[in-house]
Amino acid sequence: MYAQMIKSEGGKDPSEMTPEEVRFQARIDAGEKIEPKDWMPEGYRKTLIRQIGQHAHSEIVGQLPEGNWITRAPTLERKAILLAKVQDEAGHGLYLYCAAETLGVSRDDLTEQLLSGRMKYSSIFNYPTLTWADVGAVGWLVDGAAIMNQVPLQRTSYGPYSRAMIRICKEESFHQRQGFDIMMKMAQGTPEQKRMAQDALNRFWYPSLMMFGPSDAESVHSAQNMAWKIKINTNDELRQKFVDQTVPQAEYLGLTVPDPDLKWNEERGHYDFSEPDWTEFFDVLNGNGPCNNERMEARQEAWADGQWVRDGLMAHAAKKRARKMAAE
Amino acid sequence: MSALFEFLLRMGDNTLVLGHRVSEWCGHAPILEEDIALANTALDLIGQTQMWLGLAAEVEGKGRTADDLAYRRDVIDFRNCLLTELPNRDFGHTLMRQFLFDAWHKLMLTRLCDSSDERVAAIAMKALKEVSYHLERSADTVIGLGDGTEESHAKMQSALNRLWPYVGEMFEADSVDDLNAQEGVTVNPSELRADYDRIVYDVMSDATLTIPDSRFAHRGGRDGSRHTEHLGHMLAVMQFLPRAYPDARW
Amino acid sequence: MSNEWPLWEVFIRGQHGMSHRHVGSLHAPDAEMAIKNARDVYTRRNEGVSIWVVEAANIAASSPTEKGPLYDPSRSKVYRHPTFFDIPDEVGAM
Numbered sequence: 001m002y003a004q005m006i007k008s009e010g011g012k013d014p015s016e017m018t019p020e021e022v023r024f025q026a027r028i029d030a031g032e033k034i035e036p037k038d039w040m041p042e043g044y045r046k047t048l049i050r051q052i053g054q055h056a057h058s059e060i061v062g063q064l065p066e067g068n069w070i071t072r073a074p075t076l077e078r079k080a081i082l083l084a085k086v087q088d089e090a091g092h093g094l095y096l097y098c099a100a101e102t103l104g105v106s107r108d109d110l111t112e113q114l115l116s117g118r119m120k121y122s123s124i125f126n127y128p129t130l131t132w133a134d135v136g137a138v139g140w141l142v143d144g145a146a147i148m149n150q151v152p153l154q155r156t157s158y159g160p161y162s163r164a165m166i167r168i169c170k171e172e173s174f175h176q177r178q179g180f181d182i183m184m185k186m187a188q189g190t191p192e193q194k195r196m197a198q199d200a201l202n203r204f205w206y207p208s209l210m211m212f213g214p215s216d217a218e219s220v221h222s223a224q225n226m227a228w229k230i231k232i233n234t235n236d237e238l239r240q241k242f243v244d245q246t247v248p249q250a251e252y253l254g255l256t257v258p259d260p261d262l263k264w265n266e267e268r269g270h271y272d273f274s275e276p277d278w279t280e281f282f283d284v285l286n287g288n289g290p291c292n293n294e295r296m297e298a299r300q301e302a303w304a305d306g307q308w309v310r311d312g313l314m315a316h317a318a319k320k321r322a323r324k325m326a327a328e
Numbered sequence: 329m330s331a332l333f334e335f336l337l338r339m340g341d342n343t344l345v346l347g348h349r350v351s352e353w354c355g356h357a358p359i360l361e362e363d364i365a366l367a368n369t370a371l372d373l374i375g376q377t378q379m380w381l382g383l384a385a386e387v388e389g390k391g392r393t394a395d396d397l398a399y400r401r402d403v404i405d406f407r408n409c410l411l412t413e414l415p416n417r418d419f420g421h422t423l424m425r426q427f428l429f430d431a432w433h434k435l436m437l438t439r440l441c442d443s444s445d446e447r448v449a450a451i452a453m454k455a456l457k458e459v460s461y462h463l464e465r466s467a468d469t470v471i472g473l474g475d476g477t478e479e480s481h482a483k484m485q486s487a488l489n490r491l492w493p494y495v496g497e498m499f500e501a502d503s504v505d506d507l508n509a510q511e512g513v514t515v516n517p518s519e520l521r522a523d524y525d526r527i528v529y530d531v532m533s534d535a536t537l538t539i540p541d542s543r544f545a546h547r548g549g550r551d552g553s554r555h556t557e558h559l560g561h562m563l564a565v566m567q568f569l570p571r572a573y574p575d576a577r578w
Numbered sequence: 579m580s581n582e583w584p585l586w587e588v589f590i591r592g593q594h595g596m597s598h599r600h601v602g603s604l605h606a607p608d609a610e611m612a613i614k615n616a617r618d619v620y621t622r623r624n625e626g627v628s629i630w631v632v633e634a635a636n637i638a639a640s641s642p643t644e645k646g647p648l649y650d651p652s653r654s655k656v657y658r659h660p661t662f663f664d665i666p667d668e669v670g671a672m
Contacts, residue, residue: 014659038642063355070351074569074578075395076344076381079351084622086354087367091619094360097601108582108607132569132578150444167602171623190576191469298356306358309419309564312480314581316472317607323553360606365618465614472607516591 002058002122002146004213004285008221009043010228011059028229033159036102044228045103048118049110052100052161053265057114057121061295065129074132081178082135092168097158115300123213124279126289127203132184133193137200139179140254141208143244147176148238149212158228182250183325187253194254201250202258206276213237214278243271286326331507333387334407335514337397338550340380341408345559346429347373348566349416358419366466369426371482372458379451399570403560410549411494413559417487420473421479424487426467431527432498433522433549434463444512467531474535485537496545499524504551586612589618598630611632618663640648 003052012021021041027034032041070086073079097107115117124142129135150172154165186197212235216222225231243262250257265272283289348368358562381394392400411429416422437459440452473480499521501509508514532539548554568578583605589598601620607610612631620626656662665672 035584035642037639060355060360067355070354071348071565072568074576076374076378076398078578080371080378081365083351083354083371083374087364087622090363090367091359091622094364094604094619095602097360098585101603106580106582121495129381143439153655173651185578189578190573192573193576217450239652302358306362306419308477308479308483309358309362312476313469313472313607313611314583315476315480316610318607319475337610359605361606361615361619364622368622461617467615468611472611563584 002062002149002211003054004120004122005030005216006047006051006054006221006225007232008042008224008228009046009242010224017193019155025227028157028227032157033162034157043224044230047225047228048158048161048230049100049103049105051225052096052103052164053110053119054098054121056093056110057119058102058125060114061091061121062142063089063276064295064298065125065127065134065291069132069135072132075136076176079180081151081253084179085139085175088171090156091171092164095164095167096161099164100156102160111303113230115296117296121291121295122211122283123284124207125173125295126291127207127285128291131196131200131202133183133196133200134204136179136182136197137204138188139175139177140183141201141204141246141248142178142211143172143176143179145208145211145238145242147172148245149233150241152232155229155232161230172320183253183255186254197253198255202257205258206280208242209239209273209276210281210284212242214234214281240270243273253309330387331383331504331511332447332476332513333502334504335508336384336448337379337407338409340384340394340397341378341406342429343373343380343410344377345406345408345562346412346426347371347377348562349412349414350426351423352416353359353422353564362419370403371457372462376451376455376458379454383447383451395570397402399567401526403555403563404462404552406549406563407509407545407552408549409493409494409497409557411498413549413556414491414494415558421487421490423466423469423473424491426462426483427470427531428491428495428528429498430459430463431524432495432520432532433459435523435527436517439515439520443514443526448513455510467527470531471535472539474532474537481536483499484535485560488532488537492540493544493546494544497549498546500545500547500550501550522529583607586631587614588612588616589630589632589636590616590620591628592626593624598628601625603634606631622672 014025014054016128017025020039024034024039024041024044066082066089067086068084070079073082073298097110100110101107103210111117114121124145129138147169150165150169154162154169156162156165183197183200186193186200188194189197214235216235222231222234226234247257249263259274263272284292287293347370350366350373353366354370356365359364378394379400381397385392385394385397410423414421414425437452437456441456442450443449443452443525470484474484475481499517501516501518505514505516509516526541549556569576584607585603586606586609587603588601589590590601591598604612604619606614606615609631612633613629616631621629
């Protein structure tokens with residue numbers, strides 16, 4: 001997902017918990033929200049910073065593959081819609097950084113960690129957008145997969161994170177639709193457009209399935225994060241839900257999901273499907289995706305080139321304050 | 329080509345080209361808050377383009393649409409002033425260019441609210457609200473960076489020096505302007521210069537920046553007689569899809 | 579030394595005459611820019627007609643351990659709520 005494979009800092013057996021930790025877990029079990037000034041285990045705080053930070057980084061890096069097409073959008077309306085959508089992603093990154101900041105880390109800290117490679121972002125944004133159909137596929141599949149995870153996260157135990165997710169889900173409701181709308185136009189368009197649409201699905205299908213992360217039914221990290229309600233569903237549950245929802249949509253478009261083993265399983269009431277290539281997933285995560293270098297360079301450049309602007313406006317604000325004080 | 333059509337292209341091409349330039353920042357700005365603000369400016373300008381070029385297409389009456397005008401004309405048919413097509417270079421140039429244009433844009437739109445052509449007045453009224461905010465924001469940023477650190481001051485001064493020769497073109501008048509002014513559709517742009525100079529002087533004083541003495545003006549954008557080389561590259565990117573797939577609908 | 583822009587809390591009054599409501603936070607070098615940034619970040623969908631910003635460091639907040647003394651006493655004053663009073667149906671809406 002936008003936050004993949006979050007290593008948990010907890011993992012204590014209830015018998016080893018301090019009375020404070022027991023009370024804390026009871027509050028979560030009772031559905032109470034944890035707020036910034038409330039007592040919380042250090043592991044909960046650290047794990048949340050990691051997860052919210054990674055989620056925020058994914059929004060920011062996620063601007064790049066779609067941003068790649070803003071200047072080439074084929075109509076004025078498409079350009080405006082795409083720009084508004086990519087702008088929303090910047091907004092969502094901003095909301096999430098602010099949520100992380102309530103846990104005692106600064107946005108600059110988190111940014112430095114992203115730029116030095118110590119923090120990750122979602123693997124999906126290391127894939128290239130090669131044709132206009134890719135913009136449709138990203139909205140349809142990538143936002144579709146993200147929504148699967150973000151909707152339940154509105155109920156997460158940490159108040160600021162939950163509120164950020166509520167705002168994000170509300171704003172994102174048009175994102176997946178605009179992607180599907182592009183796919184419809186392409187799939188029903190000229191033979192060249194249809195070819196681009198199929199090609200985009202071919203390239204984005206498995207990377208979208210990877211967004212949910214490898215199976216974590218056995219993972220102790222996931223178990224702890226689920227007990228803390230900072231993770232709501234297992235990766236496999238969400239992946240299945242995504243496949244079940246997406247396959248009929250692909251059929252509607254007249255496109256073929258690139259999985260020869262995909263078929264409806266009457267008994268399970270779900271589609272059976274092939275696993276993505278997890279070697280590729282770990283390669284991408286370790287920096288060897290098709291666009292890892294380009295994405296990191298773009299962010300590093302924006303940050304370095306922007307330093308004089310941030311410093312300049314800050315210096316002006318200080319001078320203004322000083323002048324005001326002197327006048328009083 | 330009617331004078332009204334020509335005038336509408338000048339308005340619409342300004343917003344089309346500048347909106348495109350500003351949209352190039354999306355995902356690359358110095359800080360998230362600025363990234364979001366720049367996208368808002370670009371979105372406003374694209375929206376205004378749809379209105380100006382939409383009306384231009386209607387006035388022309390040849391069955392073309394705003395998109396046809398944006399995506400199927402070549403450099404020699406564009407009517408934006410040169411300032412708007414200059415590349416972003418750094419954030420300082422981008423915001424200086426924005427301020428120098430916004431100040432003109434706001435004065436122009438204010439006058440167009442009284443246009444004898446109701447369609448022009450209606451677009452101007454909607455756009456004026458947006459552009460008043462653009463000007464406030466770009467003026468603040470130019471002041472903040474001019475009066476910031478030594479480094480930011482130097483960068484803003486160099487941006488002003490570089491862009492200043494492109495200011496004069498916005499106030500030049502030709503027979504198209506004379507004709508439209510006679511009809512009360514628009515004003516002669518030269519009438520705006522005194523107010524413009526006052527706004528720019530005030531902002532540059534607060535920004536501790538020096539306005540160059542020279543009144544030399546590059547020209548050739550708003551009458552299409554000689555654009556810069558930059559515009560062709562922008563159009564090559566912007567128009568790629570409709571040009572490569574002329575029969576496709578998007 | 580960190581030169582990060584300070585954090586501001588943003589409050590927006592919506593279209594319908596309600597009070598200002600906390601909508602989120604952002605960074606800005608000073609109050610004026612914070613208001614402008616708030617306009618750009620938090621009113622992209624026509625959400626507001628008035629904006630307040632407060633530097634986050636200047637907000638005094640109650641402590642969670644005082645939750646009991648601060649809020650519990652009002653819990654017993656049930657007569658402050660309209661549902662406390664039974665009004666016969668035939669009286670109509672009140």
